[in-house]
Amino acid sequence: MTKSPLLYVTGYRDRHQKIRWRFRRKGYAVHYFKSPYGSKEFEREYAACLQNDPQPIAGRKLIPGSVSDVISRYYADNAFLDLAPATQKVYRGVLEQFRTAFADTAMRSFDAERISRLMTAMRHKPHAAARLRKLLAQLFVIARRAKLVPHNFDPVRDTRPPKAGSGGYHRWTEDELAAFEAKHPLGTKPRLAFDLLLYGAQRSGDVRLMTHAMIARGRIRLDQSKTNNAVDIPIVEPLALSLAAGPLGASTLIETKYGQPFTEKGFYGMMKDACIDAGLPHCQPHGLRKAAARRCRESGCSDEEGMAITGHKTVKEYRLYAGSDARPEVADAAMRKVMANRSAKVATNGDQTVV
Template sequence: MNKALPTYASAYTDRHGIQRVRLRRTGYVTHYCQHKPGTPEFTEEYHTWLANGKKQVGENRPKPGTFDELIARFYKSKNWQEIKESTRYTYRGEIERFRAKYGSRSARTMTAQHVASLIAKMGDTPNAANNLRKRLGQLFRYSIELGWRIDNPAKIVKGIKVKSEGHKTWQEEHIAQFQACWPRGTKQRLAFDLALYTAQRRSDVRIMGPQHIKDGAIAVKQLKTGKSMAIPIHPDLAASIAAMPTAHLAFITTERGTLFSAKSFSMWFRKQVIKAGLDGYTMHGLRKAASRRMAETGLSNQEIKAITGHVTDSEVARYTREAEQALIARRAMAKMAQVVWLPDPSQNLATHFQEAESNAKN
């Protein structure tokens, strides 16, 4: 291999004669890399191993009934294998931080009071506390399958309310500012327009490419939900795609022409946003902006869900709550003004339907 390997990495030839890389360090689990050195994916894989690959005390021979044993079994279970690999990296980090402190404690006797006390101590980091509560819930559900417990104490405990509205929704002035900084024909603008005009998550935007376009739509299989969709291409997005032709399988690639990893793509886009003077705005905020625009246009929840991929009306409501109230109110009042209100309620209803039929014909 021509690429210089980082510390703890070594090359070897597998039984098929292919050169590969493994990561070995005293006290760490040996890891066989899935990606090639020099790629963003390899860098992410390497740093994930450094952060989460350390062997824990009691990992080889955990004491029966402890969290050490429960976690070791959980990692070998079907429940764990069914979780996406990228998600497992995140979950493992959260579980191992808990295990480092409480691995030797009994998983059979922990009560809801114990869980509540643990979560309360993490009040300064509410998101981390809520994530730990979810991971404990998974472990306790698995312990029920093992016959260790008959209850799930984490399910009883409430999470900590996070005082945050999440990702900021881009408003029209922010959209115009970014577009002024990054005109059509730039990679930054194409990434922006892909997110804004498809209303998809960054994990889906980063892998979109020419091969996904068919019959005026872009095919998307959402990584988070597994849902397959066909999103009609907005004229502005079509113009951006035409302004930046590519020979790659993805519209947006690294300087080396390789696919961005999820983490590196997010970091790259954040830098472009900062350069446009909009620090604090994210690609996920564009998904919310697209939803806001659709609500302000008067699209129904069903129409919005057909583009965003949301399943429930409550999910759509979270994304459209910042729709311009005055604009929607004017449109609603204009519709109300078309109805002639009469003393007889039945006549009002009839008049309303006559107006609707007339408008439909016109």
């Protein structure tokens, strides 16, 4: 075998004793080069090999009890099949990345110590770590049920994910909202997307695929793609003005310059570029949903009222979005009530004393 400085490329002699070259990378299809080594054509073949997707797991032999085996079992289980398609996509992304790193590793080898090391290695991505830990717990449920690990083997229970200090995506402030509006006036595509995200209070995945039928008769009506939760909220004046100014697409409200719905990455890229142009490189589109929840909280909306707008299913999740920042005006009002109550008690006690 002849070594090459190119990663995954090795040479070998065929039956005519001529040196041939091949690309071999674990999990990927083997490629035998047709062009002479070092030529431009060879370089193009090599680049194509690096850009190829991994072979489908279904086409590879599974080792019983391995990470690949348990992930495949999870995909076929109701615990996964009952999830919304959008959630399945997110979970697949996490699990396939984990499978790439540990495909043939036995699940029983992931004890609490090893999982803790994984969590520590992901301290810079606390939310991703927490999601991986949650999915590992699901995998061990499957593994225990299939008797691939001992019935009492639950290493995830003895671990903790890294603490998330920032609370996820940045929640836009009023000054940041005003800066974006100043840079992107009505009648521009970024402003239309911005207003739908802010005044519609929905996720980017729902906004980018929103149709004309979903905004009929002055209301936004849709089933959220992530949770299947139904929302029915009024279109307020700022959003109505934005919709009137457009530009509206033919099939979806927001379309690319080619008249097609935005992909997930395309929509994010368009909004991220718009944030940078407005001098807000730290802001992201999902933070507008959090800003909408914050406005509900600051306006004195109850949890139930705010959740009817954002579509959150749990109070805990809604409050995470709405925030828990210091609110001096509420504290002032509360303290006035405390002092008024104290004064009333003093007056009552004084009256009793006089009697």
